Amino acid sequence: MAGNTIGKLFTVTTYGESHGLALGAIVDGCPPGIELSEADLQLDLDRRRPGSSRYTTARREADEVKIQSGVFEGKTTGTPIGLVIENTDQRSKDYSAISQVFRPGHADYTYHHKYGVRDYRGGGRSSARETAMRVAAGAIAKKYLAQAYGIEVRAYLSQLGPIKAQQVDLTEVENNPFFFPDVTKLDELDQYMRDLKKRGDSIGAKVTVVATGVPVGLGEPVFDRLDADLAHSLMSINAVKAVAIGDGFDVVEQQGSEHRDEMTPDGFASNHAGGVLGGISSGQPVIAHLALKPTSSIMVPGNSIDVDGKATEMVTKGRHDPCVGIRAVPIAEAMMAITLMDHALRQRGQNGAVTVSTPTLSMNDQ
Amino acid sequence: MAGNTIGKLFTVTTYGESHGLALGAIVDGCPPGIELSEADLQLDLDRRRPGSSRYTTARREADEVKIQSGVFEGKTTGTPIGLVIENTDQRSKDYSAISQVFRPGHADYTYHHKYGVRDYRGGGRSSARETAMRVAAGAIAKKYLAQAYGIEVRAYLSQLGPIKAQQVDLTEVENNPFFFPDVTKLDELDQYMRDLKKRGDSIGAKVTVVATGVPVGLGEPVFDRLDADLAHSLMSINAVKAVAIGDGFDVVEQQGSEHRDEMTPDGFASNHAGGVLGGISSGQPVIAHLALKPTSSIMVPGNSIDVDGKATEMVTKGRHDPCVGIRAVPIAEAMMAITLMDHALRQRGQNGAVTVSTPTLSMNDQ
Amino acid sequence: MAGNTIGKLFTVTTYGESHGLALGAIVDGCPPGIELSEADLQLDLDRRRPGSSRYTTARREADEVKIQSGVFEGKTTGTPIGLVIENTDQRSKDYSAISQVFRPGHADYTYHHKYGVRDYRGGGRSSARETAMRVAAGAIAKKYLAQAYGIEVRAYLSQLGPIKAQQVDLTEVENNPFFFPDVTKLDELDQYMRDLKKRGDSIGAKVTVVATGVPVGLGEPVFDRLDADLAHSLMSINAVKAVAIGDGFDVVEQQGSEHRDEMTPDGFASNHAGGVLGGISSGQPVIAHLALKPTSSIMVPGNSIDVDGKATEMVTKGRHDPCVGIRAVPIAEAMMAITLMDHALRQRGQNGAVTVSTPTLSMNDQ
C-alpha cells in the first residue's frame, strides 16, 4: 500500500522488480535551473553496479539510466524528472526453483504473506536491485546540495566483519573495490573475502556516511527531526539493521560531561552529537553509521519451509554478493543526500533562505 | 516548518512548550467503537512523570490529561481526539539566566539559529516535557493494538551506563524505579545513581522495546518499511542517538549462516532479525533498542558561548534527570505503539484485514 | 480515518464536536517572528459567531480563543500554535430526540453508517461549529500573508436565494449583517429573511472570495495546482456544493477569443481566469465563488427514517441559521488564506523567495 515515496518537498518515488522490464523513478521537487545530465547519474550508478569488482555479485548489467523528462536544454525545469533503467540481464530460469519455498532470512516469507502473490524472480521488489533508482535520485540531490550549499556527502565502509578501519583516509575510498578508507587493511580484506567465498557464506558490514558543509538549521522538530528522517531513510536501505548518529550506542556509557560538545568562539570542541542537536543540524558534519546484515543468499544449506509449511532445506545458487555492505556505500550517500535536500528545501520554505542571525560555529571534527 | 505530525492513517500532532500554558495533541484516525477514558492515558502518563522517583527530575506536575473530543459515551467515535495537559508548575524565573547563552549539547544553539527567536524557559519546545503527549497518544494506540490484535508493547531499561541487564524478567520491570528487568543489579544501580548525583553529572542508557502478537504483514516497502518507520519514530524521541532492530550493530560481525533465522514447521528457530524481514513484520516479536545520550543539563561547568559568540562557562542549575533514559521507557513504548497502529491500519486498507493465505510462523524468542 | 489536517507546509489540524468540552486546533508551520495575539484571532471569530445578528442562529457563545503555545513574548516562535475554545453553551437535552432518527439532508445518516456510533448532540463533528477553528487558523494565515506579501483576502455574500449583488462595494461589506456588498438590496434582504423565518424554511447562498496582492508563481502543477487546492479547501466547508475559479461555469458558453485574458505591457486586459493559469497564480486577483446549500435544519416537516429503517417525520427544532451562507463569509476568507499561505511557503521552498526573472503583470479587475 503506497509506501514507495520518500520526502516531502523533494520526493523520490520508485518502481521496479529485479526481473521486470525496467526500474524507474520520479524525482519531484528539484528546483529549476540546475545543470543535469545522464552522466551525472551514471557516475554513482557505476559505483554501485554489481560486477564492478570480483567481490560483488557476478550479475552484469550496464544499468544505463535515461532521463525522460524534467530537463530541457541541459537544465532542470522544476517539473518532475522521470528516470528509467531497462533490465537487460534477466535470466529468469535461474529462479524458478524458489517459487514455492522461502529462503530463511529473506523477504520471501513476508512478501508472500502480505500480498498473497509475489514476483519470486530474483527477489522481485525486495531485491537490492531496487536501490539503483535510489542512487540515481541521490545523484541529483548530491548535485543540488553541492551547487546550492557546498554540501558534500561521502560514505565509506568502516568495518567488514571483524576488520575495522583504524584510520580514515577519504582520498583512498575510491581507489579500492571495498570503498575502504584504511589502505593498511586491504590485503586482509582481500584474504577474508576469498575465504568467505570459498565457504559460500556471507558477512555483515558497517558503513559510515558524512555530510560536510551542512548549514545550521535543517530539521523540523519534533517528529520530522533531521536525525529521525535520516534514521528513516537509511534504515529503508535493504539489509540495514541499525542506524546511529554521531557516537550512537557509545553514548550509553558516556557521561554528560564527556558527551556534550563544548562550544568556544572558534567552534565546537568536539562532535559527539554527529552534527544534530534537538533534531536540527548544528553546522558540524552530519555523521551516521549503518549496520548491514550478511545476506541470506548463501550456499550453506539451511532449514526452511515451503508455502505449504513443510520442512525443506535451502541452498541459494546463482550470483550473490558475499557482502552487500560494500555496494551499500553509494546507496547510503544517496539516501543521506535525498534527506538533506528535502530538509534544505523545507528550511527555505520557512526562512526564504538558510540564514542565521548570529555567527555560527562549525568544526570538521568527525 | 510543519514537522509536528507523525503517522499516515493514525496521526499524532502535538504542541506545547515546557513553560507554556499547556501541552496538547490531536490523535486522528483512531477507529470508532474503542472504549477509552482518561484513566487509560493517565496510567502511562504517571509512569513517565518526572518526580516519580528520586532519580528523575524533581519537577512535580500532576500531568492530568483531559480528553476534549472524539469520545462519546465512553467510546471513540472515529473523529479526532483532542488531548490537553495544563502546565501547572512553571517557575519561569529559574530560567531567565540562560536566555542569552547556549548550553553545550543542548538544542539552544540550533533553535536559536533556525528560528531567530526561542522560548528559552525550560528548553521550550525542545524540552523532554513534550514527550508527555506522545505517551498519552501512545496509550490510545496500545489500547487499540491490544484489543484489535492482541499486540502488547513492553519496554525496559536494558543498560544504564556500564550496568547491563544480564537477565530479562519483564514481571520485575514495573517493580523498581529504573524499569530494570534484572533485579540482581538494583543495588548497583542505586549506588551508581547516588554517586552520579553527587558529582552532578549524567549518564546515557539503552532502552529495549518489544512488541509481541504482531501479525505477519505490517510494513509497506520500500520506503515505508516497518523498520524504517520505527527508526523514524524512535529516533524522534529526545536524546536518542541510535536505533537498532533485532541484533542491530552485532550483525556487522555475523555471517549469513549465523544471522539468518531458519524456519521449521514449528516456527522460526531464532529472531536475529527482530521480527522484520524486507521491511515487513514476520510474525515474530518486533524488537528495537535505543541509545539515549546523557543529558547535557549537568552541574559540571563547561565551556560555551553566548548569543554574541563570546566565551562563557555554563553550569545548569535547577531540576534535571541524571538519566533521561529511565523515563524514556514509557515513551519508547508509546512511539512503537503509534507506528505499529499506523501500519496495522494501512495493512487493513490493503487487504481489508490482516489475513494470510498460508499458515504463519511465530516464535517468542527475543 | 485521519482526515482532519489540511496543508503541506502550513498545516491546520482541528478537533471538536458541537457539544463536546472544547474545540481545538494545531497550526503548524507558521514562520517565526510574526507578531500574534489572541485579539488577532478574536476579530474574525466574532465576525463568524452565531448570534451576531438576528438572522443567524440564536446560540450565543463567547467563542473565546486561547493560544496555548507557539507564541512567546508576542511573536511566533516557529513551533506549533495550539488553539482552544471552550464550549460554554451546550444545552445537550435539546438534541436527545434526534439520537435515533436521521434528519433528511444531514450528515446524520452518513456518520451513522460510516462510524457505527456518533455524537448526535448538535450534529457532533458535522456541526458548522467546527468551522470556528478554521476561522482562528485562517486569521493567522491572513496576518502572515498581509505582512509578508501584502496579500489581502476578502469575501462577501454575492447572492442570497434570488437576490444578487448588482454592485460590489467592499467598504460596505462589514457594515451590514449580511456581509453584502450592495447596499441597495439591504431592505429586500431583510424582508426576504423575515418571510423565510416565518415559514421556518432556509435558503442557499453564494459567497465570493478575492485575494489581492498575490504574486505570480504560487501553485505546484500538476496535482497541487493552486486552483485545485483552493477547490479542495473551499469545498471542505460545510454546506458548500460547488466551487468556481474566475468565470466558473460561464466558461462553458464562452469562446476562446472571449475568454483568454489578453496581455499588454500595462497588464492583463481582463481576468476571466480568476488569477490562475495552468494551476499557478498569475499575479492578478485570485477569485473564487462558492455555492452553499440551504441548511436542512428547518421547521418544515419532512419524510425520513430512523436507525431501524422505519419511516418517520422530521421537524428540526432549536436554534438554526436560515442561511448558513452568511456566516460562511469569514470561513471562506480563512480557507483561502490557509491555502495561499501553504503555497507561499512551498514556493519559497523552491526559489528561496517569490522572485521573478522578468517584469510581471497585474490588474485589479475582478
Place this chain on the structure above:
Amino acid sequence: MAGNTIGKLFTVTTYGESHGLALGAIVDGCPPGIELSEADLQLDLDRRRPGSSRYTTARREADEVKIQSGVFEGKTTGTPIGLVIENTDQRSKDYSAISQVFRPGHADYTYHHKYGVRDYRGGGRSSARETAMRVAAGAIAKKYLAQAYGIEVRAYLSQLGPIKAQQVDLTEVENNPFFFPDVTKLDELDQYMRDLKKRGDSIGAKVTVVATGVPVGLGEPVFDRLDADLAHSLMSINAVKAVAIGDGFDVVEQQGSEHRDEMTPDGFASNHAGGVLGGISSGQPVIAHLALKPTSSIMVPGNSIDVDGKATEMVTKGRHDPCVGIRAVPIAEAMMAITLMDHALRQRGQNGAVTVSTPTLSMNDQ
C-alpha cells in the same frame, strides 16, 4: 515543488512533457491479486487519444502504454505499477516561434515566472498531453472499483457551448465522437463545430461524471471529505474552472424544504446532494459537473507580450482542439475513479471492510 502526486493510500505520480522522450506514471497502493493487462489501460487511452475524431487535434500518436512493473503473471502484486508511453510524434520545430512570447490565456506566462525556464515545446508540462497518464492510472482504479465494489464511473459531455443535452442516454455516449448522451443534438453539434473550426476559435464545455454502486461511508471529514477531494482531483484537470457536486450552483436559489433529500424505507426520494452528505458518500450515485474553458490555442489574433514585456500579437498555429472538453470525458472518469479508490482503501483501513450496521438506502436518481 513536488506537486505531481495525488492520493494518500492509492497514489498516482506522473511525469512528462508534451515533447519530451516519454510520459510516465507510478501507481502505488493497488492491492494485489487484481487481473491487469496493458489492454485494460489502452481502452481508455484510445478514447482520450487526440485524432480519434475530426473534431479533436490532428496530432496522431499511438499512445501505447507499457506496464513496467507491479504485475506478475497477469495479476497485480501490490508493488508499484510503473507506466510509460513513449512520445513518438514530436515535431519540435513547430513550436520554436513561441519560445519568447506568451500566449494569452496559457500557462506560458506563469510557468516562465515560476520556474525561470520552461520547455516551451507544445506547452511542455502544461500540455493536455500530461493527462494521458491520468487516464492510464484511472483505468486501473476503474478496474479495481468494478471488481471490489461493483462501482461504475461514467462521464459524458453535458453541454458544448450553447448546446445542452436535454436527455441523457448513457448507452449513446460511446457511439458519437462528442461523448454526447443526447442523439437528437448530434447534427447541431456537428454544424457548430464546423463553423467554429472555420472561424479558428474554440469553445467551452461542461462534463458530467457519475459513479454508481458507491457504498455509504467513503470520505474522511472534515478536510479530506469525499466532495472536497473530488473537487481537488477534478479541478486539477487542465482547463477546468469549476466543479459542482449534485445540484451545484443551483442550490443558491433553493430552499431547504426543496433541497434536502427526503428518506423513506425504500430509499432516498431525490439526489440533490449528488451522493455526498457531510463529506461522506450516502450510497446514492456520486455526481459531479465540471466546466472546461475554451482553449486559448486559437487562430484568432490576440494581444500579448514577449518575455521582455513588449507588446506583440499572437496567433496559435498548429494542431489544436477547438473543444478540449470533449476529450476531458475519459479524463474526468479517471480522476473520479482515482479519488474513489483512494477513499475506498482509506475506509477499509478504518473498518476492515466497508460494512454498515443498519440497512442502507440507495437510489439511482441522478
